[in-house]
Amino acid sequence: MKPLSRVMAIVKKEVRQLRRDRLTFGMVVGLPVIQMLLFGYAINTDVRHLATAIADQAGSHLSRQFIAELGQTQVVELIASVETADDLENLLRRGEISIGVVIPHDFDRRVGQRSRAAVHLLVDGSDPTILGVANQLRAMPLGFDSTRSATDALQIIEVRPFYNPERRSPVNIIPGLIGVILTMTMILFTSVAIVRERERGNLELLINTPLSSAELMVGKVIPYIVIGMLQLALILGVGRLLFDVPVRGSVLDLYMAATAFVAANLSLGLLISTAAATQFQAMQMMVFILLPSILLSGFMFPFDGMPTFAQYIGEALPNTHFIRLTRGIMLRDAALSELLPDLVYLIGFTVVAMIFAALRFTKRLD
Amino acid sequence: MMSSDFAIEARGLSKHFGALRAVSSLNLDVPRGQIYGFLGPNGSGKSTTIRMLCGLLTPTEGTAIVLDTEVPGDSRLLKPKIGYMTQKFSLFADMTVFENLQFIAEIYSYPISKRALRIDQLLENYDLVAQRKQLAGTMSGGQKQRLALACSVLHHPELLLLDEPTSAVDPQSRRDFWANLFRLASGGTTILVSTHYMDEAERCHRLAILDRGVKVADGTPGELQAATGMHILEITADDPYAAQGAIINLKEVASVTQLGMRLRVLIPDSYERPVELVERALAARNVGASVFATAATLEDVFVAVTLETPEAST
Ligand SMILES: Nc1ncnc2c1ncn2[C@@H]1O[C@H](COP(=O)(O)OP(=O)(O)OP(=O)(O)O)[C@@H](O)[C@H]1O
Ligand SMILES: [Mg+2]
Numbered sequence: 051m052k053p054l055s056r057v058m059a060i061v062k063k064e065v066r067q068l069r070r071d072r073l074t075f076g077m078v079v080g081l082p083v084i085q086m087l088l089f090g091y092a093i094n095t096d097v098r099h100l101a102t103a104i105a106d107q108a109g110s111h112l113s114r115q116f117i118a119e120l121g122q123t124q125v126v127e128l129i130a131s132v133e134t135a136d137d138l139e140n141l142l143r144r145g146e147i148s149i150g151v152v153i154p155h156d157f158d159r160r161v162g163q164r165s166r167a168a169v170h171l172l173v174d175g176s177d178p179t180i181l182g183v184a185n186q187l188r189a190m191p192l193g194f195d196s197t198r199s200a201t202d203a204l205q206i207i208e209v210r211p212f213y214n215p216e217r218r219s220p221v222n223i224i225p226g227l228i229g230v231i232l233t234m235t236m237i238l239f240t241s242v243a244i245v246r247e248r249e250r251g252n253l254e255l256l257i258n259t260p261l262s263s264a265e266l267m268v269g270k271v272i273p274y275i276v277i278g279m280l281q282l283a284l285i286l287g288v289g290r291l292l293f294d295v296p297v298r299g300s301v302l303d304l305y306m307a308a309t310a311f312v313a314a315n316l317s318l319g320l321l322i323s324t325a326a327a328t329q330f331q332a333m334q335m336m337v338f339i340l341l342p343s344i345l346l347s348g349f350m351f352p353f354d355g356m357p358t359f360a361q362y363i364g365e366a367l368p369n370t371h372f373i374r375l376t377r378g379i380m381l382r383d384a385a386l387s388e389l390l391p392d393l394v395y396l397i398g399f400t401v402v403a404m405i406f407a408a409l410r411f412t413k414r415l416d
Numbered sequence: 417m418m419s420s421d422f423a424i425e426a427r428g429l430s431k432h433f434g435a436l437r438a439v440s441s442l443n444l445d446v447p448r449g450q451i452y453g454f455l456g457p458n459g460s461g462k463s464t465t466i467r468m469l470c471g472l473l474t475p476t477e478g479t480a481i482v483l484d485t486e487v488p489g490d491s492r493l494l495k496p497k498i499g500y501m502t503q504k505f506s507l508f509a510d511m512t513v514f515e516n517l518q519f520i521a522e523i524y525s526y527p528i529s530k531r532a533l534r535i536d537q538l539l540e541n542y543d544l545v546a547q548r549k550q551l552a553g554t555m556s557g558g559q560k561q562r563l564a565l566a567c568s569v570l571h572h573p574e575l576l577l578l579d580e581p582t583s584a585v586d587p588q589s590r591r592d593f594w595a596n597l598f599r600l601a602s603g604g605t606t607i608l609v610s611t612h613y614m615d616e617a618e619r620c621h622r623l624a625i626l627d628r629g630v631k632v633a634d635g636t637p638g639e640l641q642a643a644t645g646m647h648i649l650e651i652t653a654d655d656p657y658a659a660q661g662a663i664i665n666l667k668e669v670a671s672v673t674q675l676g677m678r679l680r681v682l683i684p685d686s687y688e689r690p691v692e693l694v695e696r697a698l699a700a701r702n703v704g705a706s707v708f709a710t711a712a713t714l715e716d717v718f719v720a721v722t723l724e725t726p727e728a729s730t
Contacts (some may be wrong), residue, residue: 052525059522062510063515070510070551255506255567258470259523262496416473 056261057379060269068273074239082281086288089227092388100334103130103141108157111331116153117168138172148174192265224295226349228285229369232341236278240319241332243270244411245256248406249329263408271316271404278312279305299379303386306374310396314368317403324410371395419484423575423606424447424469428478431464439465439514440629441478446608447658451601453623454610455718462610463503466577469608471499474506475549483575496524503580505560509553514554514565518604531537535625539567541596543589557584564601565593569600576600578609582616585622594619614715625721632721637714644682644712645688646670653705654678663694663700671719682720 068074102120106113121128128147132138138150150172154160160168224386247253256266282305289295297304318339326332346364353364364370371392378384386393424446431439439461446452449465454462467473469482471491484531485494507516517535526534541543542562547555547716561581565684568576578597582586582590597607601621609620615639624634633640639702656679663681668684668690681688694707712720 055525056523060521062522063511067508067510068516165649214619250509251502251504251506252508253506254472254502254504255500256523257500258474260492260525261523262492278560379433414472414474 052260053265054264056265056274057269060261060266061272064270064273076279077235077238078277079284081235082284082289084287085231085234086224086227086292089223089230089288090293099127100125101129101130101146102149102151103138103207104148104151104153104155105134107130107134107137107155108153109155110158113153113157116147116157117151119264120151135170135172142174145174154203156280157199161313167176177191182380188379215257221293221295222347224285224289224293225380227310228282228308228376229347229372230344230349231285232278232281232312232372232399233283233338235273236312236315237319237322237336237339239274239277240270240316240324241336242327242329244323245329245332246322248327255320257414260269263411267317267404267408267411270320273315275309275312276314276373278308282308288390297380298351299381304379305370306386307379307389310393310400311368311372311375313400314396314403318368319402320407321410331383339367343367346370349372368399378393418479421448422446422481424452424480424482424608426465426469426480429465429468429475430477431461431473432476437629439475440470440632442626442629444480444624444634445586447608449601449604450621451597451609451619453606453617453620454608455613455614455623455714456610457625457722459628461629462626463579464629466500466504466579467627470494470498470577478678487614489588494591496571497574499568499571499576501561501564501568501576501578501581503583505552505564506651507552507560507564507567510551511643512549512551512621513539513547513555516563517567519565520570522577527721530635534570538570542566543592556652558586558589561585562589562593565596569605572605574605576607576609578607580612580632581611582613583609604647614718616639617714617718625718627722633717639715640717641712641714644717645685646712646716646720647683647685647687648710648712648716649683649690649694649707650705651681651705652677652711653679653698654664655694655703655705658701658703659698662703666693666697670675670723673719682716682723726729 065210096236104117117128121125128161130141130145132141135150135152137145138152141147142150152170152172154168154170157168179320244253248255262276286295286297286301290297319336322335322339326335335398342363346356346360347367347369348364349369353361355366374392377387377388379386422445424444424481426442426444429439429442429444430437442465444465452713454465456462464473468475469480469487471487471494474488482494482586485491485499487494505597508519511519517538518531521531521535539548542565544559544566547559547563552560555563561584565578565581568578585593589696590613597609601607608615611617620637622634622636623640625640626630626632633643635643649716651663654677656674656677658675659679662673662681664672668683668687670684671682672682681690683693687693691707691709698705698707
């Protein structure tokens, strides 16, 4: 059949060109791995070893015991001992410590009375994560406390997360990261696909052949679907190897969801490509999609906490739906059939974007 | 529908880019099976016209019948019958010569059983056998143009639109190139070719001269040479520069071109005795020179017709 063989001709051409384009080829492999390492190691929401200094004004047996227990939590790392609260403030301001602990001289009495705070924490509030950690410290049970039974009520309810009981961030982050990486690479590849040919003059040749817009679009998308699948395998492999990220649900389900997602991104990229006049413009538009895909998709911030307006934008983005799918399949052992609405959205998105791209791409120069 | 004797019939074809009239009310009749030349200076609208004819640009006004298909209109049926060689190299620089030809064959659904044979034949005809495995982007300008021509004729088009196909080709290769064109034309292919070269224009069966978007002359090279409306004089002088100074400001002189030690002078038909007129002017300045009348070349035609319409620019 002619249309099919023309599509295959485009596929073959794309693969040939891709093979010779070292940089792009390197990006296929390099981008996911580097991103995995960056995000996996750097974005770590369970904070440990915060630099801490202590002003122990009590100097009692009890206060030393308290300091020892504080150190054992591993949340803080005691790096200095000073005399006064003012010294702590100076250290904080200079950024040398994140937390300052003031143990007042009447510490022993205060622990007994429980009417006033026994310990003051001076916290660098400019970093919200540190503030969060300080709040956790408040819940620290005082193991040495003789009047423990009376003070149980003071302990904040312990947070016990489901599905990620160890509270390791990579486990949380990587299912979402798959979406971010695929969004980035897939849109990157296709958004320049048509513009590049326009800039190089190839388009003037192509549109004078019997090749139809739809054939060109489909032919350009197919090779990248395969690349998307390879990248997914790579991400899952690295995730398992380095961060012990599980796939609790079916891998097949994950791949089906990813296929729909990759297709959605590729068609979005093509749409960008038909709208942009230069490769640079295409890049700018890509960033315009990528940022909300990171910030509003539920990857960075909980979806439910966002303002309604931002939620609407988030709902429109393929990544939002894909992150729901991956978190469901990888962490909660959900079946694809239980997550159908998100899958349907991705498929619908692909169809609509492809139609628009093919319509927008007129076989003309003006 | 009877098929017309003309491969291209354009009526009032115009293309404006904002205020710029790139092509104005162009009428064009290109007979089937002939090589039709498009001659014109830079920016005269040659490329724009060719792009309108193959449906790449929508005319601002006017229509054309190209191979019995209306333009602008549904060009789907037209595409397989046209071969188009763009002015700028438009093949894939990061694919080899063979891969490019193969891609074109696939896109035009050239019969699979004959593909390999056809590609070999084209490599042979266009002297690209040695470059078969070379990346197209690394070839020389002339080699690229030969490849582009090979690609544009691969599917045996009825109409070939060539936009300055030989701008980077050396004289010997240009002769071979034209031998190829004549072979195609004798096989029934209609060829529209734009060029800056007079020797190429002279080889065309017919040609049109474009100037600032307007067709200022058309006909066979012989017809055009016979109808310049100019006396053509040639002056041989020891000091051509002084000779030029003596005549350039005469109101009768339309143009002076220096060719080595000679000057070629165009004087409109409406003036009588041009040789004496020039001799008198030279004598008045004491410039020793011999003057004689001669026949127009296409170059003279080109100079004459592109002079005549200064108002076209306003
Ligand atoms: N897309 C466009 N937008 C604006 N102006 C254009 C466009 N394309 C062509 N032009 C203008 O139209 C005029 C005719 O251009 P065209 O390319 O047809 O000239 P040409 O005869 O092919 O010249 P050359 O011999 O240099 O190739 C030029 O002045 C050019 O600047
Ligand atoms: Mg041109």
